[in-house]
Amino acid sequence: MNNMYLQLTRNRMISVKAHCCRVFIFFVFLLTLTNAGAQHKNISIIPQPESMKITKSRFTVNPETKIIVHKGDAEALRIANMLAQKFQAVAGFTITVTAADEHPAKNAILFSIIQDDSSLGDEGYRLSVTDSIVHVNAARPAGLFYGMQTILQLLPAEIESPQPVENIVWNIPGVEIKDKPRFTWRGMHLDVCRHFMPLDFIKKYIDYMAMHKLNTFHWHLTDDQGWRIEVKQYPLLTKIGAWRKESLIGYINDTPHRFDNTPHGGFYTQEEAKEIVQYAKERFITVLPEIEMPGHATAAIAAYPWLGVTGKQIDVATYWGVFPDIFNVKDSTFDFLENVLTEVMDIFPGEYIHIGGDEAIKDQWKASEAIQQKIRELGLKDEHELQSYFVKRMEKFINAKGRKMIGWDEILEGGLAPNATVMSWQGIEGGIAAAKSHHDVIMTPIQSLYFWTYQGDPKTEPLAAEGYIPLKKVYAFEPIPSTLSAEEAQHIIGAQACAWAEYMEDTKKVEYMVFPRMSALAEVVWSPAAVKSWKRFAAKMPKQFKRYDYMGINYAKVPLSP
Ligand code: ACM
Numbered sequence: 001m002n003n004m005y006l007q008l009t010r011n012r013m014i015s016v017k018a019h020c021c022r023v024f025i026f027f028v029f030l031l032t033l034t035n036a037g038a039q040h041k042n043i044s045i046i047p048q049p050e051s052m053k054i055t056k057s058r059f060t061v062n063p064e065t066k067i068i069v070h071k072g073d074a075e076a077l078r079i080a081n082m083l084a085q086k087f088q089a090v091a092g093f094t095i096t097v098t099a100a101d102e103h104p105a106k107n108a109i110l111f112s113i114i115q116d117d118s119s120l121g122d123e124g125y126r127l128s129v130t131d132s133i134v135h136v137n138a139a140r141p142a143g144l145f146y147g148m149q150t151i152l153q154l155l156p157a158e159i160e161s162p163q164p165v166e167n168i169v170w171n172i173p174g175v176e177i178k179d180k181p182r183f184t185w186r187g188m189h190l191d192v193c194r195h196f197m198p199l200d201f202i203k204k205y206i207d208y209m210a211m212h213k214l215n216t217f218h219w220h221l222t223d224d225q226g227w228r229i230e231v232k233q234y235p236l237l238t239k240i241g242a243w244r245k246e247s248l249i250g251y252i253n254d255t256p257h258r259f260d261n262t263p264h265g266g267f268y269t270q271e272e273a274k275e276i277v278q279y280a281k282e283r284f285i286t287v288l289p290e291i292e293m294p295g296h297a298t299a300a301i302a303a304y305p306w307l308g309v310t311g312k313q314i315d316v317a318t319y320w321g322v323f324p325d326i327f328n329v330k331d332s333t334f335d336f337l338e339n340v341l342t343e344v345m346d347i348f349p350g351e352y353i354h355i356g357g358d359e360a361i362k363d364q365w366k367a368s369e370a371i372q373q374k375i376r377e378l379g380l381k382d383e384h385e386l387q388s389y390f391v392k393r394m395e396k397f398i399n400a401k402g403r404k405m406i407g408w409d410e411i412l413e414g415g416l417a418p419n420a421t422v423m424s425w426q427g428i429e430g431g432i433a434a435a436k437s438h439h440d441v442i443m444t445p446i447q448s449l450y451f452w453t454y455q456g457d458p459k460t461e462p463l464a465a466e467g468y469i470p471l472k473k474v475y476a477f478e479p480i481p482s483t484l485s486a487e488e489a490q491h492i493i494g495a496q497a498c499a500w501a502e503y504m505e506d507t508k509k510v511e512y513m514v515f516p517r518m519s520a521l522a523e524v525v526w527s528p529a530a531v532k533s534w535k536r537f538a539a540k541m542p543k544q545f546k547r548y549d550y551m552g553i554n555y556a557k558v559p560l561s562p
Helices: 002-041 074-091 141-154 199-211 270-281 298-303 331-347 363-367 369-377 383-400 429-436 471-476 507-514 517-526 534-551
Strands: 051-061 066-069 096-099 108-113 125-129 133-138 170-179 185-191 216-220 286-293 352-356 404-408 421-424 441-443 465-468 492-497
Touching (some): 074 096, 108 141, 133 141, 199 216, 216 492, 270 331, 286 331, 331 352, 363 369, 369 383, 383 404, 421 429, 471 517, 507 517
Parallel strands (some): 185 492, 352 404, 404 421
Antiparallel strands (some): 051 170
């Protein structure tokens, strides 16, 4: 009896122990599931992919994980190495990258170029994550790069830490993604004239763009307040034109104007600019240089007064706004501009050259007898037609060099150059007019995509340009106006946001103004209209903020209103 009791008790005890053990295992399992579930729910890919199916799988990257690329595929190898380097820096372990035509059955990340998958275009990719294999494939290297960016965003945000982070399980939730961009032009602009930005920051800016799958960096290199690119034939452009004696403090309309009494300036040597072009190329970003003409020319005319209309010696501008000094239209000035653009084209191999064309005040042209004489000689009606003549003449030169010209929407005034692409900034109307006359258009309207404006209450926000463009307004921007026919809409090749730097006196302020708005821009230009959702985007942003934190980005802590 006793024995039996004992036996029973033992059995019970054994069974109780086993039960506890099962319950414990069950809870651990549940916890793992919940964790996996949480990670699955917490997927924050920005921009939102074209299509994504979330599965129950989960891949864990560990020191034994292998990255495999096809033999002889140098670009895939380079991109795979970028992923491996991320782990090296943050996880403290090395993942080997191997070029091979075979791969292990499990614990492998595969990067492959499949040339005949034309549905992916030049920039699309497919990404499959199962328990055993992560496979990204694309028709072109750019697609692999974007697939790699998506893998980074599926990983814990800690992957963006520059320093090792402990106790992280590097899980990638199971997904089946097919993704490609909506627009071919996905741009971000930076004005380095109002405030000069160091080379290292330009690289960071390019990294930020790459993370958002943006592909065109519009580098605003010349303006009234500074000429920022070395031109070997005209050294005074940077010796004189890159420097101003002081800068305005406060808002442009504050009276009286106050100045900081501190010289400001800087420029990029051609070697440095080429370094940026290469850095950007490695991240599938094209650099678009902008050389302003015929207005916004104060710094150039300060360097070489014979380029101007009055012939007077002037100073590089020290405050903001538009200025009366404008290039004259002598052949010697066109020679100068062509020589400058020849050097610029040698540095920047991209398809497009931006010639500005905005806000050219024509008072000096009106007042000059020589200019009026030229207008009559050319049989032109007025100064608008003279600007059109100017721009068309530059376009001819640019086209003869095998490149395409872009100008701000003022180049529509007086007649558009035959092959010009228009950047529509004053609104969308210039873009609509250009598209209707079969010209390509990039939408960058001041009302939605100018990141120099406030993102919050001006009373509590740091100084910015007048205007209120919160994250949600950026997100809501639709680049294709509903008034265009399907054929005309084809001419809207994309959109871009502008970061004018009057009120961005250093790199931290640039980050503050640009972030988090760059994340909203990314969905505007990449994600199909049908998958865009403010609610989902807002839900994804906390993880994006965490990434920004690890990257050290000084972003604006904006509310994510419903
Ligand atoms: C511009 O904002 N003036 C293009």
